[in-house]
Amino acid sequence: MKLELRDLRHVYARGTPFEVEALRGVSLVVEPKEVLAIVGGTGSGKSTLVQHMNLLLVPTSGQVLVDGADATTLRRSELRRRVGLVFQFPESALFAPTVEEDVAFAPRQLGLDEEEVRERVRQSLRALGAGHLAGRSPFALSGGEKRRAAIAGVLAMRPEVLVVDEPTAGLDPLSREELLDLILGLRESGVSVVLVSHDLDEVAEVADRVCVLHEGRVSAVGTPAEVFYGDPTQAPATVRVTSLLRGSRPEIGDPVRSQETLDALRALQGT
């Protein structure tokens, strides 16, 4: 599905001395079957923005469109099923006695029959490599295991767009790798993924497009090459290296992913 944000503005605590304008007119499209990364410093409005994608936050002004239709006309439960939102540190919302029960929460709220619920729980846990955790208590797991259980809990709704806010923050390198593979796998199966991240290196590896937020506005949007070579000081390590070489060797091109960069460097060496 196509998710469109039109000129979103959001003001917190409006009309009080604590008023903060978090979004100042953001327009953005999440295309079907793409991985869109949203990057930006702390306080740039990333987390506020993603909570508008399933209308957990209602914009002060502006519109959210789902396949061209105004999202406010959809049933909220329907919208929240189609746009799955994984909060930052989602493990802080685990509550059930077992991982299985916790993952089953969302599909049960959808009113699916018990067999279908079980099937979805099994599938989403497997997708996260957490099938063996099903019977355990979520409070007895390691940080990485909790994170997987929590993400599985949203995946079990089979969303058409998955929005993940800083999913790899605080994870070990291996878990991070697996999570990025999951994101790519979801895109393969036709799900769009919105990835909010601080880590430009991981964004470089998985994103089809990158959107840079700055003080509540979109300051750049485009392919990773366009965005990162546009401002190589705010870029992944690969781009920072190649952009230094580009002065003397422009034929290196604009590789972003580590494999592309490696190939480009080898080609350079070969000539």
Next chain:
Amino acid sequence: MTTRGLGQFYPLSSPVHALDPRAKLLATAVFVVGLFLVDSTMGLLFVAASLVALVVVSRIPAGTFLRLLRPVLFIVALTLLFQVFFSREGVTLFEWGFLEVHSGGLRLGFFLALRLLLLVSSAGLLTATTAPVALADGIEDLLSPLKRVRFPAHEVAMMMTIALRFIPTLGEEAEKIKGAQAARGADFTEGGPLRRARSFLPVLIPLTVGAFRRADELADAMESRGYRGGEGRTRYRELRFRVSDALALSLTLFLLVVGILL
């Protein structure tokens, strides 16, 4: 985001804000006790006028102060109605079916409601003009004579400070968890009271777990900075009881005595 209500501190610079917290605590205690000794309407109105004057001196905008009182207005209104309709004293002013309004009831209703309002206002003025940390320091000092009988004055004050400090933090955490569960299809508005209460379990359980985790972390952080309880602990901000504090306390006492005598 942050909850505004009774007990909220409004940092301004005013003579009332500048007073020693101990003076304000004592004055409030005196005020609360004194209120129950005032038995004439004239006296109560006099005390009310004094309190209004105090609020003006504190520079807290009247609208803001009234908003502070909003949570208790319901109880005040209930007190008033109860007295007005169920007291059978004095002349009958009004009759409608089984409802009768008597002059005595009306007077008593207003009297009790005003007293309740003044009670809450005085406590509200205390917390609105005193920073939570200063308040805890003041309480600790006032309770310190009890240390002789092994009452943990410092620990009690520290617990109060921490509890106050964590109200907004837990509030924010609750909002976040509510959002996360809503994203998984939780609905907190549908169904009867029982179902609604049940729907909050997925919020309350992680909130409680998180609060315990936070408590552990805070204890570790405090200990790693050398906290070992009140024994031999010094203060960054020393409290000083000045002449102005003594005067403010005497003034409160004087106004109340006038109120009682009226």
